[in-house]
Amino acid sequence: MxxxxxxxxxxxxxxxxxxxxxxxxxxxxxxxxxxxxxxxxxxxxxxxxxxxxxxxxxxxxxxxxxxxxxxxxxxxxxxxxxxxxxxxxxxxxxxxxxxxxxxxxxxxxxxxxxxxxERPVPIPGWTLPGVMGAGAVNGLAKEADLSPSGTVVLAGSGPLLLLEAALLIEKGVKIAAILETTPKIPSPAILPHVPKAVLGTKFLLKGMKMLLDIRKSGVPHYKGVTNLKALGETRVTGVEADCAGKKLSFNSDMLLVHFGVxxxxxxxxxxxxxxxxxxxxxxxxxxxxxxxxxxxxxxxxxxxxxxxxxxxxxxxxxxxxxxxxxxxxxxxPQYERDCLAKPILKELQQDGYPRPLIDAFFAPDPKRFSFEDTTVLCRCENVTVGDVRNVVSEGVTDLNEVKTITRCGMGPCQGRMCGPALGEIVAAERGSSIPAAGLLTIRPPLKPIPLEEVAAMPIESGGVDPANLFKNQSKKVGH
The missing domain is CATH 3.50.50.60 (FAD/NAD(P)-binding domain)
Known part of the structure; x- marks a missing residue:
């Protein structure tokens, strides 16, 4: 090689x-x-x-x-x-x-x-065994033709949530409910995107068929859900949520969550x-x-x-x-590059016609999540939402400062599972924007590896040798 x-x-x-x-x-x-x-x-x-x-x-x-x-x-x-x-x-x-x-x-x-x-969203009970991403279940189905056993609840937002629900219904999986955080009445903001979306007829027809199949199945389907919670002590045993002023409660062996990608x-x-x-x-x-x-x-x-x-x-x-x-x-040459790119750019444009409507329809709204203080935010370091709020209330304004003090985002995943929500929480507590809060600094190794692997790497005259790979890097992220 x-x-x-x-x-x-x-x-x-x-x-x-x-x-x-x-x-x-x-x-x-x-x-x-x-x-x-x-x-x-x-x-x-x-x-x-x-x-x-x-x-x-x-x-x-x-x-x-x-x-x-x-x-x-x-x-x-x-x-x-x-x-x-x-x-x-x-x-x-x-x-x-x-x-x-x-x-x-x-x-x-x-x-x-x-x-x-998948966008990670910390809800109460999301660390319980039995809580999985809908995309992860989809991956297991492709990899090993596996399906969930027992009673399942699907919750969250986005077309992939509904797609997974339709696939599980087709497989005969017992679904207690589909709980969408998407508002029951779409925002008027979607209207300007409708004319262009109509040009993507094939995509829209597929979506309509999927919704029709879900409706025909008789699975309870709720929209505008808030305060989603997974219940249980050692594993998921139920799911709770609020919808239209009422408390919803379902017994469940598995909760599949998806909040977009x-x-x-x-x-x-x-x-x-x-x-x-x-x-x-x-x-x-x-x-x-x-x-x-x-x-x-x-x-x-x-x-x-x-x-x-x-x-x-x-x-x-x-x-x-x-x-x-x-x-x-x-x-x-440049003229050949441009000539070859022309039909690709046209296909890309046509494929994108429905996208603005879909994005507007399923636009994430952090206000629909409670982010309770006792909820674990950082799985790697067991940092709660309350821990972060306490630090911000003391005057900390930057995500990396929060990371230094609480260790949130300092684990092996380097913020993959907590970073997006951490930004939302810090920005909300400060009453500012997410860009103002910054981005978590990422350093090598991106994935956990034994140090003996690094030590065994040959030292080269050009570039960074193994001894220098983990030295602190200056902040280089532009906003």
Whole structure:
């Protein structure tokens, strides 16, 4: 295996697969890294080994992953699965851990296509066994054809919550209720987006059929839910919520929660990429040009990490990033890049027609969550919401100061599970905006690795040697 590549692609979802395939087809030396043991990312998880039944149940969007996988395998791109990337440097150096060994490799360009993750929202009881993300259950269904047992409650907001509900209903899973935090009466803010959304007829018809299937099933479906709680001592035994002035209560063996998806931005923040705040969807994403180039010449972003737009849009973004990287390598001239990009940009535009309506309809509203003082906010360090509020009340104004004092966000996940809510809580307590509160600083290693792996890495004359990898980095995040 080589230690230097023309391009390193991180991630094998739709963006990573298309970017890698495109570049390898042009004759470039490409390495694709992914921490899963099979290609596909979250949306196309295990698609190459899926049963015929699963392929049918998951729909044609899932089956599209077979075409991407086949193209990738034929492209000649080198692939390493079970490779956990734990450091990326703006000069094109990447460190990853695989099978107990850490390696450092370099590339002329790096395309980061890490996709999106479910938005973590701390509700009372969310640390109980039996509380899972709806996306995680969807992943288990794709990976091993598993389904929840016992009685299930689904709660939260977003189209993926309803999609998972429809899939579980089709499988015959017993669902006690669907509890949506989405308002029963949509905001007038969605109206300007309706005309353009009509152009995405296929997507809207699919959504209408999904809602019709849920209604036909007879599963109780509530909207405008607040004060969601998981009940139980050693595991989930029930779910409570408020709706239209009434208290709802259900016995349940499992609570599946989903509150939308947000970009997985940790690598970009580690690099010091300029980050932008999306106010309506309430998430951070790296600032890029139309080709996915960040503020660092050698670092590109592709897919949902640049703004959540869905699998098809991620695929197109991967193609665009690849075209620009190929142009930078001198493989294609600018006029050819632009010519090849033209139909892709058109497809990207058409795919995006329904997106503003969907985003407006399911726009997250933190006011609908109580964030009770006794609720655990940081799972890694067992920090409660009340702990954070107490520190803010004493005059602390910055997220990293809160982190230093409370250790919230200082655990192995580096704020993946608590960071979004931490920002909401600090901003609300201060009566200010989330950008004013800042972003948690991210440092290597991104994922926990044994120090013996780092010690065993060879010391090189260029770049950062193992002894310096964990030194404090200056704050580099732009707002």
């Amino acid at each position: 080589s230690n230097h590549y023309d391009t390193i692609v991180i991630g094998t979802g739709p963006a990573g697969l298309t970017a890698s395939s495109n570049l390898a087809e042009m004759g470039l030396k490409v390495l694709t890294l992914d921490e899963q043991n099979r290609i596909g990312g979250q949306i196309y998880r295990n698609v190459e080994n899926a049963s015929v039944t699963n392929l049918v149940k998951m729909g044609e969007e899932y089956r599209r992953g077979l075409d991407l996988a086949e193209r990738f395998k034929k492209s000649g791109a080198e692939y390493l699965g079970n490779a956990s990337v734990w450091n990326v440097e703006r000069e094109g150096r990447v460190c990853y851990s695989r099978n107990g060994v850490s390696e450092r490799i370099t590339a002329n360009y790096v395309i980061v296509a890490t996709g999106a993750m 947000i970009p997985d931005s940790h690598i970009y923040r580690l690099l010091g990429c300029h980050m932008e705040w999306e106010e309506n969807q309430r998430y951070w994403y790296p600032s890029t040009d139309e080709w996915g180039r960040t503020n660092f010449e050698q670092i590109f972003a592709a897919g949902d990490a640049t703004g959540v737009s869905g699998a098809l849009a991620a695929e197109y973004k991967g193609e665009l990033a690849a075209l620009e990287v190929a142009h930078c390598h001198g493989i294609i």
